[in-house]
Amino acid sequence: MNDLFETQREMRHRRAAAVKRGVMAVLDVGSYKISCIVMQFSGEDAADTPDVTMPQMGSFRVVGVGTVRSKGVKFGEIVDMSETERAIRSAVAKAQKMAGLRVDHVMVSLAGGRPRSYGLTGEVEVEQGEVTERDIGRVLASCEVPPFGQEREAIHALPVNFNLDHKSGLSDPRGQVGAKLSVDMHMLTLADAPVYDLLECVQRCDLEVAGLSFSGFASGVSTLMENEQQLGAAIVDLGGGSTAISVFMRKHMIYGDAVRLGGDHITNDICQGLHLGYEDAERIKTLHGGLLATGSDSRVEIEVPNPMAQWENDRRTVTRSELIGVMRPRVEEILEEVRARLDASGFDGLPSQRIVLTGGTSAIPGIEDLANRILGGKVRIGRPLRVQGLPQVSAGAGFSAAVGLALHASHPMDECWDFEMPVDRMGTRRLKAAMRWFKQNW
Amino acid sequence: MTLVAERRDMVVAHDLAPVVVKPKPKERVQGKLGYKWDRLWLTYWFRALVQVWMPLLALLLAVYGGWQSPAVSGWVAAQYQAVRDTVAARPELTVERVDIPVGSPDLQRQILGIMALELPVSVLDADLAALRETVEGLAAIKSASVRFEQGVLAVTIVERMPAMVWRNLNRIYLLDEDGVRVAEVPRRMVRADLSLVVGQGADEAMLEAREIFSVVAPLGRRVLGLVRMGERRWDVVLKNTVVMLPAENGPDAMRRVMQMQAERKVLDVDATIIDMRDENRVILRLNEDAQIAMQAARARLNGEGV
Numbered sequence: 125m126n127d128l129f130e131t132q133r134e135m136r137h138r139r140a141a142a143v144k145r146g147v148m149a150v151l152d153v154g155s156y157k158i159s160c161i162v163m164q165f166s167g168e169d170a171a172d173t174p175d176v177t178m179p180q181m182g183s184f185r186v187v188g189v190g191t192v193r194s195k196g197v198k199f200g201e202i203v204d205m206s207e208t209e210r211a212i213r214s215a216v217a218k219a220q221k222m223a224g225l226r227v228d229h230v231m232v233s234l235a236g237g238r239p240r241s242y243g244l245t246g247e248v249e250v251e252q253g254e255v256t257e258r259d260i261g262r263v264l265a266s267c268e269v270p271p272f273g274q275e276r277e278a279i280h281a282l283p284v285n286f287n288l289d290h291k292s293g294l295s296d297p298r299g300q301v302g303a304k305l306s307v308d309m310h311m312l313t314l315a316d317a318p319v320y321d322l323l324e325c326v327q328r329c330d331l332e333v334a335g336l337s338f339s340g341f342a343s344g345v346s347t348l349m350e351n352e353q354q355l356g357a358a359i360v361d362l363g364g365g366s367t368a369i370s371v372f373m374r375k376h377m378i379y380g381d382a383v384r385l386g387g388d389h390i391t392n393d394i395c396q397g398l399h400l401g402y403e404d405a406e407r408i409k410t411l412h413g414g415l416l417a418t419g420s421d422s423r424v425e426i427e428v429p430n431p432m433a434q435w436e437n438d439r440r441t442v443t444r445s446e447l448i449g450v451m452r453p454r455v456e457e458i459l460e461e462v463r464a465r466l467d468a469s470g471f472d473g474l475p476s477q478r479i480v481l482t483g484g485t486s487a488i489p490g491i492e493d494l495a496n497r498i499l500g501g502k503v504r505i506g507r508p509l510r511v512q513g514l515p516q517v518s519a520g521a522g523f524s525a526a527v528g529l530a531l532h533a534s535h536p537m538d539e540c541w542d543f544e545m546p547v548d549r550m551g552t553r554r555l556k557a558a559m560r561w562f563k564q565n566w
Numbered sequence: 567m568t569l570v571a572e573r574r575d576m577v578v579a580h581d582l583a584p585v586v587v588k589p590k591p592k593e594r595v596q597g598k599l600g601y602k603w604d605r606l607w608l609t610y611w612f613r614a615l616v617q618v619w620m621p622l623l624a625l626l627l628a629v630y631g632g633w634q635s636p637a638v639s640g641w642v643a644a645q646y647q648a649v650r651d652t653v654a655a656r657p658e659l660t661v662e663r664v665d666i667p668v669g670s671p672d673l674q675r676q677i678l679g680i681m682a683l684e685l686p687v688s689v690l691d692a693d694l695a696a697l698r699e700t701v702e703g704l705a706a707i708k709s710a711s712v713r714f715e716q717g718v719l720a721v722t723i724v725e726r727m728p729a730m731v732w733r734n735l736n737r738i739y740l741l742d743e744d745g746v747r748v749a750e751v752p753r754r755m756v757r758a759d760l761s762l763v764v765g766q767g768a769d770e771a772m773l774e775a776r777e778i779f780s781v782v783a784p785l786g787r788r789v790l791g792l793v794r795m796g797e798r799r800w801d802v803v804l805k806n807t808v809v810m811l812p813a814e815n816g817p818d819a820m821r822r823v824m825q826m827q828a829e830r831k832v833l834d835v836d837a838t839i840i841d842m843r844d845e846n847r848v849i850l851r852l853n854e855d856a857q858i859a860m861q862a863a864r865a866r867l868n869g870e871g872v
Contacts, residue, residue, distance in 0.1 A: 213601045226608035330605060 132281055135335050139533060142229035142334040149188075149219060149227040149331075150529035151212065152339060153234050153322060155197045155365025155388055156484060158211050159518065159526045160219040162188035162227055165534065184534045186513035187225065190218025191523075199384045200236025200339070200366040201318040202325060209325045216329060231335040233342045233529050234322055235361065235368045237314035241379045241469070242270055244281075247306035255288065255297045255305055263307045272313045279319070279336050280312040282537070284376045295374065312338055312380045337532065339525040340368030341377050346528030347482045347506035348372055356474030359506070360462055360495075361525060362485035364388045367458055368525075369465050371474070375537065379469040383461040387485035390454045397450040398442055404429050414448050415455055415490035421445040455491060459498040466499070480506035484522035654688040661687050662717040669723055677701055677721060689714045697721075706748050730775065731757055733764045745772035762790070767797030777817040778802060781824060785833075799843070807833055812843045819845070 142148045149162045163184040195211045196204030220227055246267035250259050264283060272278070286294040288302035297305060319336065326333050344359040353372045361368040365386045371379040387409075394405035412426050424444040471477065479499050481491060486505050495503040507520065508527035519527075596604070606612050632638040653659070663685060666674045680700055683692060694712045701710040701721060710723045726748045728740035733754060740748045740757060747769070754762060761779050768775065775792055778800060782789050785804065793801040799813040802820060811819045819842040826832040826848070832840065836856035841849035852860060 210595050213598070214596055217596055217601055217604055220604065220608055224608065226605055226610075330602065 131278070136536065138229075138333075139231065139335045139536065142231075142332075143533065145229065147223075147225050147227060147229075148334065148533060149216065149230045150526055150533060151215070151230045151232045151326065151331075152342070152523075152526040152529060153197060153200075153202075153208070153212065153232060153325075154194055154339070154363050154525070155200055155235070155386060156194055156363065157191055157522070158194045158197075158208075158215045159189065159191040159523060160212075160215040160230075161186055161514070161518070161526050161530055162219045162223040162225060163530050163533070164223075164225070184512070184530065186511055186530070188219040188221070188223025189515055189518045190215045190220075190222065191518065192218065194364070197236075198365050198388075199386075200234055200363065200368075200382070202321040205321060205325055205328075209328050212325055213329050216331065228332055229334040230326060230331045231337065231529050231533050232322060232326055232333055233337050233339040233525050234314075234318065235339040235363050235366045235382060235525070236384070237318040237382075238384075239338055239340070239368075239380045239382050240272065240276070240313050241381065242272065242311045242313065243378075244269065244309040244311055245306060246309070247304065250288075250303055250305050253301055255300050255302060257298060259305055260286075260298065263305050264309070267307065267309050269311070275316050276313040277316040277319050278311050278313045280338060280341060280377065280380070281309060282376055283307045283309045284374060284378055293374070310376065310378050312341070312377070314338065335533065337529060338368065338370070338380050339363070339528075340370035340380050340382065342526070342528030342532060343368065343482050343506075343508075343524040344370050344372050344377060344528065345532050346508035346530075347480055347524045350375075352476070352478050352480070355476035355478075356471075357476065357478040357480060358466055358471055359480050359482065360486075360499075362386060362458070362481060362483040362491075363525075364484060367462060367483070367485075369462055369469075371466070371469055371471055373474055379471070381465045381469065383458060383465060385454075385458045385461060386483075389458075390451050390485070390488075393450050393454050394447065398428065398447070400428060408447065409451065410487075412444055412447055413451055413488050414444065415452050415488055415494050417445045417448045417452075421448060451488070452494070455485075455488065455494060456498065459495055463499050477502055479503045482506040482508075482521045482524040484520075486521050650690065654690040656688075658717075659689045660717060661685060661689055661692060661714065661719045664719045664721060666721045666723065669725060673704075673706055673723075673725065676704060676706075677723070680704060681721075683719075689719075692719070705746065708742070728757060728760060730772070731760045731762045732768055733762065734766060734768065739769075741769055741772065743772065743776065745769040761792075763792045763794065765794030765797075768792070768794035770797075771800070774800065774816055778811070778820050781817055781820045784824070788833075804833065807837055808839050810839060810841045810843055812845065815845075 143165055146165050147162065148165070149160055151160050152158065164187045165184045192211055192215045194208070196202060196207030197211075202208045216227065216230075244267040246263050246265070248259065248263045248266050251262075263286075269278075285292065285308040286297045287306045287308070288294060288297050288300055289304055291300075291302070294300070323333055323336070340359060340361050343361040344353070344357075347359055348357050353375045356371070356373045358369060358371045361370075363386045365384070365388050367383040367386050369379075369381045369383065370377050390413075391402060391405045391409055394400060394409055395402055398405065398408075400408070408426060408428065412424075414421070421444040425441040426444055426447065428440045428442055430438060430440045466479075477500075479495065479502060481495055481503060482505065485491075492503055492505055505521060506524065508524040509531065510519070511527055511530065514523075514527065632642070661683070664678060664681065664683060666677055669677070680703070681697055683697075694714065698710055698712045701707060701712065701723065706726055708724045708726045710721060713720045713722070726742040726744075726746060728748045729743040730741045731751070731754050732739045732741045732747075738751050738754050740751055740760070741763075742748050751757060763769075763775050771794065778792060779789075782802060782804075788804045790803045790805065793803055795801055795810075800811045800816050802809040802811060809820065809823055811817075823832065823840060823842060827834075832848075832850075835850065836853045837850040838853050839849075839851040841851065
């Protein structure tokens with residue numbers, strides 16, 4: 125637990141330092157595109173700014189956006205370091221150029237890395253009748269971390285729920301009277317190799333990493349309404365190479381997972397099914413793609429570019445229903461996979477079962493109906509929250525992870541890690557604590 | 567036939583022109599060095615250095631270097647002189663004549679002589695401020711203004727008006743009301759209308775002199791003049807009598823004398839000197855006749871008393 129505690133605190137401090145500097149960037153490294161958003165923190169409180177609908181929206185302003193086609197990323201994981209580094213560099217350069225500011229700190233999100241969720245519980249006796257910050261530190265430290273393996277890294281760990289004796293559902297038990305304090309904590313781990321590759325790439329661009337988060341979590345922050353976050357909702361971020369899933373409850377992520385399927389697979393299917401180049405397939409998918417065939421679709425002919433064409437009559441056409449016939453099975457497969465993950469997460473037990481689709485692939489017409497059928501009711505397409513200064517082209521569903529990271533940076537909800545680690549848990553650090561006590565008091 | 571019929575009710579999503587696949591322009595990827603340079607360029611201090619401080623420094627160095635090198639500075643001076651000469655040669659800037667609207671012909675001649683202008687001259691070469699100073703240097707002129715307008719140099723002067731005649735060390739001057747010598751005259755009677763002051767330092771106490779003259783004005787022609795004594799006090803010389811005034815408050819003392827004259831005709835007494843220098847008492851120095859009369863009166867008084 126000590127390492128987790130320390131790394132979480134360190135990340136929080138680094139992010140706080142970056143926010144204090146005033147300029148910070150977020151970088152969403154996806155399989156299809158890499159987008160970088162430069163934010164400037166105004167320092168004024170969100171409550172003072174008019175035209176603000178969410179508390180975290182007013183305190184920063186987007187001054188630069190750069191989006192480039194991603195290279196060398198598959199399934200949300202880096203397969204070619206130098207290609208990815210170059211892509212990150214051009215995204216950052218674009219955003220910097222638009223902002224006219226130099227960026228030193230970035231928060232990064234990624235969708236790959238085979239996320240795995242763990243529920244942790246800890247329990248302590250309250251020391252002096254009333255729950256103090258020290259007790260919270262102790263109970264957080266008392267959580268037993270499951271052996272998640274050497275090659276994994278915990279990147280999110282947040283207390284979701286505190287229980288005090290028989291009271292449950294507390295978000296901040298400080299000051300309350302009770303004897304036994306317990307905590308339910310959610311921890312998300314990722315395979316460490318993709319994480320380290322990504323951090324290395326970012327560092328090679330002369331940028332300092334101020335935080336790392338799972339893109340499903342970031343998408344949830346930006347896309348879910350406040351009541352959805354409170355009552356329980358699943359966010360399905362349909363990306364290019366992988367689909368991130370996370371479940372929110374009481375404004376905290378309680379489950380995160382990813383399906384290693386995405387829009388790229390649909391494009392690949394079109395490539396194979398219609399014998400097209402990748403770029404052409406991508407273009408036809410975005411222009412004419414769909415999921416629900418109607419009678420008229422079999423009469424809509426789509427002209428397919430034919431690079432070998434030499435004569436006028438060398439033209440090839442496919443009907444839209446053919447295209448739908450290629451795309452639909454793959455989307456169904458993705459959604460069924462998502463359904464399986466959500467079933468495994470215990471999503472059925474939540475009071476509200478809203479499912480929000482976002483990400484670039486959620487723009488396929490008809491995916492809402494298909495998802496309704498497969499995931500069962502209450503599905504909507506989510507777009508990220510309106511953020512000051514964000515251009516319209518970057519406000520679509522494909523940017524929900526990036527916007528979510530920005531919102532998370534400006535309004536993080538992990539203050540719990542500010543609590544002091546209790547001394548008796550520190551082990552070898554006890555001497556250091558004594559030294560610090562001397563420094564503070566003499 | 568059936569094939570054609572089928573095709574007719576088909577909708578073609580695109581217009582009939584074949585889709586031309588253009589090879590995508592290769593995305594220009596920034597090199598690592600370019601990226602680093604961009605980041606450096608966006609750094610505030612570096613940008614300020616390059617955009618503000620370095621040009622400023624270069625400008626300063628260029629100016630300093632030009633100033634130091636005789637060739638450059640000589641060239642700059644020559645250019646400046648050439649431009650100035652062209653401007654000065656313009657007919658609009660030539661002084662054709664000098665106009666002096668007020669003043670006696672004598673004074674006008676004097677002013678023209680002292681200005682020493684060789685007409686025609688460019689107004690740029692004639693230093694108007696210096697000319698004005700020169701004209702104001704004349705004793706008879708209180709203030710002057712020199713203006714150039716449409717080829718005419720207008721010299722407007724305010725003359726000093728003689729207010730008094732001053733006799734000092736066997737010379738006779740005219741003074742204006744501030745005590746400045748306006749002119750020298752051969753005889754006092756040239757300006758019989760002006761009052762006379764005499765003595766060293768009289769010109770420096772003109773304010774007092776004027777006040778005393780205004781006080782004694784009711785006496786009319788009995789007043790002969792004022793004499794400055796030892797450069798500190800005034801004697802008022804009347805016919806038959808001299809009033810000695812104190813160094814301080816001379817005019818007030820004279821007012822008292824005038825009051826005494828109104829009440830007791832003190833100036834009609836046969837006194838050679840009325841000494842007002844001591845403010846506590848007035849001393850009369852009687853002339854010989856009066857003294858004898860006084861003694862006689864006293865003797866008569868004593869005799870009667872005995």
